[in-house]
Amino acid sequence: MKLFYMPGACSLAPHIVAREAGLELELVKVDGKTKSTEADTNFLDTNPNGYVPALVLPDGELMTEASVLVQYLADQKPETGLMPAAGVMERYRVQQWLAFVATELHKVFGSFFKPNTPEATKEINRELLGRRLAYVDGKLEGRPYLTGDDFTAADAYLWTILGWARLVGIDLSSFANIQRFLGTVGARPAVQQALRAEGLA
Structure with a gap:
């Protein structure tokens, strides 16, 4: 399998x-501005939408x-528990969190990276993120990961x-549970391996 990525983007x-599951990936770095890969091919030929x-x-x-993609890759090694089995409530809980992160956090954070986003919109999004992050922080109370003890x-x-x-200048210092979560996940060997591979550590 070949994963097209930009360092630190959501492709991380x-x-x-994949690293948690022990899957072999060929990594292909993409330049976000030129849409060319490190092999000097046009990424738009792979994904016409131009994003990773x-x-x-x-x-x-x-x-x-x-x-x-995280679900697909996790399902390649079901024994890892990265995605619970189909049909059980635990899987729906993980999918619920994936949908929340995608729509309530990822999309909102994304507005800060667009140079044409009005300042008024950014201010509204800062307030929205504050509420959403407070929700996440509360859900992490007393547990290492979103759904309990398992990553x-x-x-x-x-x-x-x-x-x-x-x-983007969003201060997380007031969210003690998020801070703990960031440290716990960041210390995982597979996470460190991914960061090193992308030149981020």
């Missing part, structure tokens, strides 16, 4: 999940969207998106 989440992550399967099939694909996605806070 499926990268982490993009996962090319051995048969040439293309998959996109971080929240879907899942949702934790990889949340950790990746929370890493953007320092880049």
